[in-house]
Amino acid sequence: MSSTRVLIIYTGGTIGMRTTERGYAPAKGYLREQLLSMPQFHDSQKPELTTPPSRLGKRIQYQIKEYDPLLDSSNMEHSDWVNIAKDIEAHYLDYDAFIVLHGTDTMAYATAALSFMLVNLAKPVIVTGSQLPLGEVRNDAVENMLGALALAGTYSIPEVCLFFRSKLYRGNRVRKVDASAFDAFDSGNFSPLAYVGVDISVQW
Numbered sequence: 523m524s525s526t527r528v529l530i531i532y533t534g535g536t537i538g539m540r541t542t543e544r545g546y547a548p549a550k551g552y553l554r555e556q557l558l559s560m561p562q563f564h565d566s567q568k569p570e571l572t573t574p575p576s577r578l579g580k581r582i583q584y585q586i587k588e589y590d591p592l593l594d595s596s597n598m599e600h601s602d603w604v605n606i607a608k609d610i611e612a613h614y615l616d617y618d619a620f621i622v623l624h625g626t627d628t629m630a631y632a633t634a635a636l637s638f639m640l641v642n643l644a645k646p647v648i649v650t651g652s653q654l655p656l657g658e659v660r661n662d663a664v665e666n667m668l669g670a671l672a673l674a675g676t677y678s679i680p681e682v683c684l685f686f687r688s689k690l691y692r693g694n695r696v697r698k699v700d701a702s703a704f705d706a707f708d709s710g711n712f713s714p715l716a717y718v719g720v721d722i723s724v725q726w
């Protein structure tokens with residue numbers, strides 16, 4: 523059975539936050555702990571951080587590069603975008619695809635910037651995050667993570683994209699349109715590149 527190697531660059535944002543008395547807060551190692559505890563993200567019969575096979579028969583072996591400190595995207599600066607691009611460059615030959623976990627507040631700007639920085643890209647770079655963290659009972663994080671992993675692990679879409687709420691958008695065509703809905707992003711003048719539903723349909 524084939525498997526794909528994916529690097530998850532975890533910059534911060536709500537997706538990996540833990541619930542505390544004072545609301546959501548970033549916590550070192552918590553995202554990894556959460557992923558290891560969920561069977562969709564980790565097959566206990568396989569090495570750590572290997573997914574079960576998908577409907578198309580692919581497993582994804584992924585690793586997590588966690589930023590220290592974890593960043594709230596509303597505090598991120600241009601230098602943080604450069605750091606993400608450099609991390610992708612440094613690990614470019616070691617992985618088949620990259621997922622960047624990022625806060626939603628400035629995700630559209632970061633994704634657009636990365637799309638112009640990563641010239642001659644030949645592998646998928648998918649930026650995602652969520653409105654509610656993975657650790658919440660009801661959340662959009664699981665779906666966004668699984669969709670991003672399925673796309674990154676299965677299709678060769680060699681550009682910087684943003685995945686949110688079942689839709690894969692071209693990275694420099696997106697804006698955040700809602701701070702409280704799960705359907706938080708839109709691409710007004712350009713149709714999504716792919717839809718993740720019962721099947722995944724890519725608009726080649």
Ligand code: ASP
Nearest residue numbers: 535536594595625626627
């Ligand atoms: N303030 C958070 C951030 O942008 C919100 C989020 O992750 O959605 O990092």
